[in-house]
Amino acid sequence: MSATPSHSEPRFRRILLKLSGEALLGNQDSGIDPEILFRVAAEALEVQQSGVQVAVVIGGGNLFRGAGLAEKGMDRVRGDQMGMLATVMNSLAMQDAIEKLGGQCRIMTALGIDQIGERYAAHQARRYLESGNVVICAAGTGNPFFTTDTAASLRAVELQCDLLLKATKVDGIYDADPKKNPAAKRFDRLSFSDAIQRQLGVMDLTAMVMCRDNKLPLGVFDMFAPGALAAIVRGESVGTLVEV
Numbered sequence: 001m002s003a004t005p006s007h008s009e010p011r012f013r014r015i016l017l018k019l020s021g022e023a024l025l026g027n028q029d030s031g032i033d034p035e036i037l038f039r040v041a042a043e044a045l046e047v048q049q050s051g052v053q054v055a056v057v058i059g060g061g062n063l064f065r066g067a068g069l070a071e072k073g074m075d076r077v078r079g080d081q082m083g084m085l086a087t088v089m090n091s092l093a094m095q096d097a098i099e100k101l102g103g104q105c106r107i108m109t110a111l112g113i114d115q116i117g118e119r120y121a122a123h124q125a126r127r128y129l130e131s132g133n134v135v136i137c138a139a140g141t142g143n144p145f146f147t148t149d150t151a152a153s154l155r156a157v158e159l160q161c162d163l164l165l166k167a168t169k170v171d172g173i174y175d176a177d178p179k180k181n182p183a184a185k186r187f188d189r190l191s192f193s194d195a196i197q198r199q200l201g202v203m204d205l206t207a208m209v210m211c212r213d214n215k216l217p218l219g220v221f222d223m224f225a226p227g228a229l230a231a232i233v234r235g236e237s238v239g240t241l242v243e244v
């Protein structure tokens, strides 16, 4: 992602890791593949233990998406509320995995669910990050009609992260959807204006614009590639880096 060689000092002080809900499926039809869950949790912890503060946003596409429910006749707002609750379930699974691996982890939710996590507040989230917790920001933005990509860009800006990393089902941003066009070419680096102008579909427009306007670099990488997260944080060129 960056041409700069590895350093023993971490390149980043604080990152936000956006995990695809759908990628948590692994080879299953629904739910969460524990192998993927634990591998990603271990990689997030490894990065955190190397001295980088780690905030996390998890999608809910492995369980529910509001738009899909609305297509089948459900009220869109209720469908999106189900989608946001799906992100809370994934967040609980990730918190459990991180704690089982010996890490400290807080869930902060955009919707009030007191027994599960405290209500998200940026200043408190920053304190938890500074005191050695992984902080999972659950329930998206708390509003229907948004996505967890947008929630991730919002939280990353609020939490003053140096980098937003989207871990997804593809290994970067291509000039066309690589799942539909096998001849598509991957970018190592790209500007936000190019990504927005070319309507490259890997991240929704609202999230891209949020990153661009706040000069927050965005990395996109393959959630199934072991070691990719740590490599990016060491400054190695993995996936695609989008900058202003």
Ligand SMILES: Nc1ncnc2c1ncn2[C@@H]1O[C@H](COP(=O)(O)OP(=O)(O)O)[C@@H](O)[C@H]1O
Residues within 6 Å of the ligand: 019, 020, 021, 022, 023, 059, 061, 149, 167, 168, 169, 170, 172, 173, 174, 175, 176, 177, 178, 179, 180, 200, 201, 202, 203
């Ligand atoms: N130009 C592109 N480059 C890479 N991926 C793309 C592109 N256009 C569309 N995609 C698709 O975007 C998907 C990732 O986005 P999304 O469905 O929001 O996933 P997530 O569940 O990770 O949020 C990939 O699976 C890929 O097929």
Ligand SMILES: O=c1ccn([C@@H]2O[C@H](COP(=O)(O)OP(=O)(O)O)[C@@H](O)[C@H]2O)c(=O)[nH]1
Residues within 6 Å of the ligand: 019, 020, 021, 022, 023, 058, 059, 060, 061, 062, 064, 065, 066, 067, 079, 080, 081, 082, 083, 084, 086, 087, 139, 140, 141, 142, 143, 144, 145, 146, 147, 148, 149, 151
């Ligand atoms: O701020 C938000 C974030 C998410 N969602 C809902 O939660 C679902 C799951 O999130 P997403 O589709 O972003 O998950 P991913 O694609 O990352 O698995 C979405 O489809 C929406 O229905 C929402 O309503 N508001």
